[in-house]
Amino acid sequence: MIWQIAFKEIYHNLTTLRFALIIIILPILFVANSLIYSLGGYSYTAQVNTYNQQVAQNRNHIEDFANKGLAELALIGPGEIPKRPNRLTFCADGADKFVPSSVTMQNVGMLSRAGYDEVVEGYQWRPPWILEYPLQNKGGNVIQRIKIDWVFIGILMSFFAILFTFDAIAGERARGTLSLMMSNAVSRGQVLLGKYLGAFVTIFLPLIISILINLLTIYFFGNIPFASEHWLRILGMMGLFALLVSIFIFLGLFFSSRVSNAITSLVWLLLTWVFLAFIFPSLLGTFVGNLNPIPSVDEVLRQKHSQLGQLYAEYDPFNNAGYIPPKLSKAASAENSKATRLWADFLAKEVETKTRFSDGHIDQQFKQVQLARDLTQISPIATFQYAMEGLANTGIVSYMNFVKQARRYRQTFIDFIKAEDQDDPESLHIYPVREGLSQKPVDLDAVPIFEEQISYRSVLSQVGLLVLFNLLFFIIAQISFMKSDLK
Amino acid sequence: MHTLWLVIQREFVSNVLTSRFMIGFIVCLLSTAVAVFVQVDDYEKRLVGYNAAVREAEAEAQEWDLYYNIKPKTHRKPNPLGIFNVGAENFGANTVTIELAKPVFELTFPIMGEPAQKRGSDNSFLTMFLTIDVVFIFKIILSALAILFAFNTISGEREDGTLKLVLSNAIPRDMIVLGKYLGGMLSLFPIVLISLIVALVIALSSRVTAFDGNDISHIVLIFAVSLLYVSTWYLLGLLLSIWTKTPATTLILSMVIWVMLTIVHSNVATIVVEKFPPYQSKPETEFVRSAGDVWDQFRKERDTYIKRRGYENLQDSISWESGADSERTNRFVTFFSYGMHELHLLEGYIITDVDKADTSIFQEILGYQEPLRIAYADKVEEVLNKPAEQRERNAKFADALSRISFADVYHFAIGTIAGTDRQSYKNFIQDSRAYKRKIVEYLKDKEAFTSRAWFSNDQGAADLTYLPVFQYRRPSLFKSLSRAYIDILILLAWNVVLFMTAYVSFLRYNLG
Structure with a gap:
C-alpha cells in the first residue's frame, strides 16, 4: 500500500x-x-602545478642547507610547507579563498652586531626558524562568499x-x-x-x-x-x-x-528555510565574536613586542646599551661553550615567546571558529555543509588538521636534528645556536618529510x-x- | 476614484488579515533587529580601531622633525551606514601611509612596508561566515513576502470564482490592476517602514552610533529604494498571477524565479567572471619587475645630474671644515627602507659632524633629486596600479552581468547610497593619493627639498605646523544620488515594464 x-x-x-x-x-x-x-x-591542474613547484623548491631548499651542515639546516628550518590541493573542491569549496594553503617553517634573516673594542665581540647569528601561519588573500572578489x-x-x-x-x-x-x-x-x-x-x-x-x-x-x-578513494567519498x-x-x-x-491551507504551510516553510539556510548560520557566525571575544591581531602584536622587548633588554644581543658589556658580550663559538650556552638560552627563549604568541593566537581563533561551527550545527543545512567539507577535506577544518600535523612535524624535525647532532662527537650539543651544533652535512633522504594525513x-x-x-x-x-x- | 479606493481597501484588508502577513511581519522585524544588533557591534569595533589608529598616528606625528621622514597617514573612517549595508567596510586597507617616494598601490599578496594596510581584526577566519545586514534581509525576505502577497491576486480569485463576480461590476479592468497593486503595496509599506525604524532605534541605542542630517537623508533614500524594490517583486508576482491559471502554479513559478534572482544568479555571474576573466592580466610579479626598471631609470637620471654638477657621488658634494673627525670613513650614510626596493626607493641621509659640514651644494642637488623621486614614484604608481585596474574591470564586468537580476541592482544601489560599495573604497585610496599631492605642494611651498631641515635639525627643525591634515568627507545626498541613479533607474524601468505588461495582459485576460 x-x-x-x-x-x-x-x-x-x-x-x-x-x-x-x-x-x-x-x-x-x-x-x-x-x-x-x-x-x-x-583549476585543479593549475593548483597541482604550483604545489609541485613549491614542493620541489622546498626540497632544493632542504638539500642546500643539508649540504651546508646540520647546524645550518637546524636554524633555517624545513621551509614553506604547502597544503596539497584538493580534488574535491567542486563538491565543497569551503571558503577556499579565505583559508591559507600553506604554513612556513623558515627564517631567512641573518642578524649581526659590530664588535666594540675588547668589551663586546662582533657576532653574526641566525635566529632559529619558527612555525608561522601566514594569512593569504588569493585575490578575487572578496565580498562573494557563496x-x-x-x-x-x-x-x-x-x-x-x-x-x-x-x-x-x-x-x-x-x-x-x-x-x-x-x-x-x-x-x-x-x-x-x-x-x-x-x-x-x-x-x-x-x-x-x-x-x-x-x-x-x-x-x-x-x-x-579520481582515485577509488575519491569515488567512495563522492558516494558518501x-x-x-x-x-x-x-x-x-x-x-x-x-x-x-x-x-x-497550503499557502500558509509554504509561507512557514519558506521562512524556516531562509532562516536555516542563510540567516541563522551567518548571524551565529558573526555573533560568536561577542560570545567569546579574543584580542585583536594588533593587540596580540603589541603584547608580543613588549615581551620580546623585555627579553632583548635582558640579554641585549645588539649591545644597544653602549659601554656596559651585555650578558651576551662574547660571541658563541665552538671553543667558548659558556657563551654558546648563553646564546642558546636567549635564542630558545626568543623562539619560545614567538611561538607562544603565534600558536596561541591562532588557537584562539580556531576555538572561536569551532564554537561558531558547533552552534550553527543546529541548522541541518549548516551540518550538511560541514559534513560535505569534511568529506571533501576542504574548508577550515581541513586547515586546522593541517596545522595540527604541521605542529607535529615541527617536533619531528627538531627531534631529528637533535638525534643527528647526538651522533656527532665533535658537536657541543647546544641546540639553537649554529656554533653549538654539528657542522657535518646531513643525508637528504634522512630528513623527515611532511606528509598530510586526512581524517x-x-x-x-x-x-x-x-x-x-x-x-x-x-x-x-x-x-x-x-x-x-x-x- | 471611489471604486479604485474600494479595490485598494479590499486588497489591503484581505492581505493584512492573513497569517502570512503576521508571520512575514514578525520574521522580517526579528531578523532585521538581530542583524542590526550584530552590525552595530561590528561598527563599534571598527570605530574603536579607527580611533586608536588616529591617536597613534598623532603621537607619531609629534616626533617628526625632519622633512624627509614625515609619514602622514590617511585613515578610513568607519561608515555608520555600514550598519545597513556592510559592503566593503570590512575589506581592504583602512590605513594608507603616505611617503613621498612610495607609490600608493595595492597588490593581492601582502608585502613588507606596503603603503595600504589593514588594521588587524580579531579573527579573519570568521569572515567565511556570510555577513548579514539589513539590505541582505530586505533583499531576501521582503522579496519573498512581496511574492507571497502577489501570487494569488488574480489566479486565486479566478480559482475561487470571485474574479468573474468582481468584473461583472462596473469596475474597469485597469482599476482592478491598479487597485490590487496599490493595495498590495499598502500592506507591504508598514513592514518596510517599521523594520527600518526598528533598525534605526537599535542603532541609535548604541553609545557610539550617531547619524547626522546627511545620514538621515541617505537612510530615507534607502527606504525609498527598498520600496521600489519590493514593488518590483510585487509586480512580478502580479504578472505571473495573471499569466498562470492556478495559484499553486503561480506560487511555484514565482518561488523558483525568486531563488534564481536573489540567490543563484549573482553568484554564478561573479564566479564565471572570476574563473574566466574577460580581461586577462599579466602576473603581478611582472608589474613589480617593471616598477624596478622605472626606479633604475631614476637612479640613472640622478647620477647623470650629479656627474654634470661635477661630483662623483652625493657624498662628494659636502665639504667639511677642518676639525671635523677626519678619521671616519663613513661620513654620511644612505639608508634604504626595508622591503622590496623594486616598489619604492626611500633614501634618507645621516651626516656625521653635520654642524661642521657645508651642505649648500648637497642641498641644491637634493632640490633637484627629491622632486624627481616624487615624479618617478608617480610613474611607478601608474605601473603598479595596472593589476588593480585590471581586477576592477573584471569586477565591473561581473557587476554588469549581475545586474540582469534586479535583486542585485537593488543591492548595488543601496551599496552606492550607503557609501560602502567598491567605488567608495576606491575613492578612499584616491583621496589618499590626492592627500599625498597636497603634502608635496606644502613641501614645495616651504622649499623643503633644498632646506637643511630635510636631513638635519641642527639649524632648526622642519616647519610642519600647517602640514595639511587628511579630511575624510562622506558624499552628500546629491552626490550619492548622482552615482546611484543608474541602478535606481533600472529598478524604475523594471517597475514600469512589469506594470505595463501586467496591465496589458490583464486587459486581454480571458476569463473562460
Whole structure:
C-alpha cells in the first residue's frame, strides 16, 4: 500500500511544473559547477602545478642547507610547507579563498652586531626558524562568499524538497481527497511514508542523473583524476544529499499536515528555510565574536613586542646599551661553550615567546571558529555543509588538521636534528645556536618529510546529527499528521 | 476614484488579515533587529580601531622633525551606514601611509612596508561566515513576502470564482490592476517602514552610533529604494498571477524565479567572471619587475645630474671644515627602507659632524633629486596600479552581468547610497593619493627639498605646523544620488515594464 501511494505521488509529481523546473535547473547548475571548477585559471591542474613547484623548491631548499651542515639546516628550518590541493573542491569549496594553503617553517634573516673594542665581540647569528601561519588573500572578489559547489546545490535541493511537499497533505485536504484516501484500509503512517517516498524519489532521481552528468563532464573535460578513494567519498556525499533532502521532506510534511491551507504551510516553510539556510548560520557566525571575544591581531602584536622587548633588554644581543658589556658580550663559538650556552638560552627563549604568541593566537581563533561551527550545527543545512567539507577535506577544518600535523612535524624535525647532532662527537650539543651544533652535512633522504594525513572523524558526528534530525522531523511529522483533522 | 479606493481597501484588508502577513511581519522585524544588533557591534569595533589608529598616528606625528621622514597617514573612517549595508567596510586597507617616494598601490599578496594596510581584526577566519545586514534581509525576505502577497491576486480569485463576480461590476479592468497593486503595496509599506525604524532605534541605542542630517537623508533614500524594490517583486508576482491559471502554479513559478534572482544568479555571474576573466592580466610579479626598471631609470637620471654638477657621488658634494673627525670613513650614510626596493626607493641621509659640514651644494642637488623621486614614484604608481585596474574591470564586468537580476541592482544601489560599495573604497585610496599631492605642494611651498631641515635639525627643525591634515568627507545626498541613479533607474524601468505588461495582459485576460 505504501508503494501504491508513493507511485501515485510520483506520477502526480512528474507532471507538475516544479518537476519540469527541477529537471531543467539541476543539470544546468551541475554542468556549470563542473565547468567552473575544472577549467579556468584557478583549476585543479593549475593548483597541482604550483604545489609541485613549491614542493620541489622546498626540497632544493632542504638539500642546500643539508649540504651546508646540520647546524645550518637546524636554524633555517624545513621551509614553506604547502597544503596539497584538493580534488574535491567542486563538491565543497569551503571558503577556499579565505583559508591559507600553506604554513612556513623558515627564517631567512641573518642578524649581526659590530664588535666594540675588547668589551663586546662582533657576532653574526641566525635566529632559529619558527612555525608561522601566514594569512593569504588569493585575490578575487572578496565580498562573494557563496560558491556554486555541490553544497550550494544541496541547499537549493532542500528548497525543492519544500516545494514538493508543502501541499502534499494540505492540498489533498483542500481538494477533499485526503478523507477519501483515508477511508481505505490504510494507516496514517503508511500514507505519510508513501508521500515521503514519492517526494524523495522525484527529487533524488534528477539529482543522481545530474550528478552523473557532472562527474562525466569532469571526467572527460576536466583533468581532475579520481582515485577509488575519491569515488567512495563522492558516494558518501550522495548519502549526505539524501539525508538533507529527507530532512526537508519531513519538515514539509510536518507543516503541510499542521496547517490548514497550503499557502500558509509554504509561507512557514519558506521562512524556516531562509532562516536555516542563510540567516541563522551567518548571524551565529558573526555573533560568536561577542560570545567569546579574543584580542585583536594588533593587540596580540603589541603584547608580543613588549615581551620580546623585555627579553632583548635582558640579554641585549645588539649591545644597544653602549659601554656596559651585555650578558651576551662574547660571541658563541665552538671553543667558548659558556657563551654558546648563553646564546642558546636567549635564542630558545626568543623562539619560545614567538611561538607562544603565534600558536596561541591562532588557537584562539580556531576555538572561536569551532564554537561558531558547533552552534550553527543546529541548522541541518549548516551540518550538511560541514559534513560535505569534511568529506571533501576542504574548508577550515581541513586547515586546522593541517596545522595540527604541521605542529607535529615541527617536533619531528627538531627531534631529528637533535638525534643527528647526538651522533656527532665533535658537536657541543647546544641546540639553537649554529656554533653549538654539528657542522657535518646531513643525508637528504634522512630528513623527515611532511606528509598530510586526512581524517574523516569529524564527519561521523555530523552524519549522526543529520540522522538525528531525520528521526526528529520524522517523528514530529508523524505525530502532527496523526493528530491532524482530515478536513 | 471611489471604486479604485474600494479595490485598494479590499486588497489591503484581505492581505493584512492573513497569517502570512503576521508571520512575514514578525520574521522580517526579528531578523532585521538581530542583524542590526550584530552590525552595530561590528561598527563599534571598527570605530574603536579607527580611533586608536588616529591617536597613534598623532603621537607619531609629534616626533617628526625632519622633512624627509614625515609619514602622514590617511585613515578610513568607519561608515555608520555600514550598519545597513556592510559592503566593503570590512575589506581592504583602512590605513594608507603616505611617503613621498612610495607609490600608493595595492597588490593581492601582502608585502613588507606596503603603503595600504589593514588594521588587524580579531579573527579573519570568521569572515567565511556570510555577513548579514539589513539590505541582505530586505533583499531576501521582503522579496519573498512581496511574492507571497502577489501570487494569488488574480489566479486565486479566478480559482475561487470571485474574479468573474468582481468584473461583472462596473469596475474597469485597469482599476482592478491598479487597485490590487496599490493595495498590495499598502500592506507591504508598514513592514518596510517599521523594520527600518526598528533598525534605526537599535542603532541609535548604541553609545557610539550617531547619524547626522546627511545620514538621515541617505537612510530615507534607502527606504525609498527598498520600496521600489519590493514593488518590483510585487509586480512580478502580479504578472505571473495573471499569466498562470492556478495559484499553486503561480506560487511555484514565482518561488523558483525568486531563488534564481536573489540567490543563484549573482553568484554564478561573479564566479564565471572570476574563473574566466574577460580581461586577462599579466602576473603581478611582472608589474613589480617593471616598477624596478622605472626606479633604475631614476637612479640613472640622478647620477647623470650629479656627474654634470661635477661630483662623483652625493657624498662628494659636502665639504667639511677642518676639525671635523677626519678619521671616519663613513661620513654620511644612505639608508634604504626595508622591503622590496623594486616598489619604492626611500633614501634618507645621516651626516656625521653635520654642524661642521657645508651642505649648500648637497642641498641644491637634493632640490633637484627629491622632486624627481616624487615624479618617478608617480610613474611607478601608474605601473603598479595596472593589476588593480585590471581586477576592477573584471569586477565591473561581473557587476554588469549581475545586474540582469534586479535583486542585485537593488543591492548595488543601496551599496552606492550607503557609501560602502567598491567605488567608495576606491575613492578612499584616491583621496589618499590626492592627500599625498597636497603634502608635496606644502613641501614645495616651504622649499623643503633644498632646506637643511630635510636631513638635519641642527639649524632648526622642519616647519610642519600647517602640514595639511587628511579630511575624510562622506558624499552628500546629491552626490550619492548622482552615482546611484543608474541602478535606481533600472529598478524604475523594471517597475514600469512589469506594470505595463501586467496591465496589458490583464486587459486581454480571458476569463473562460
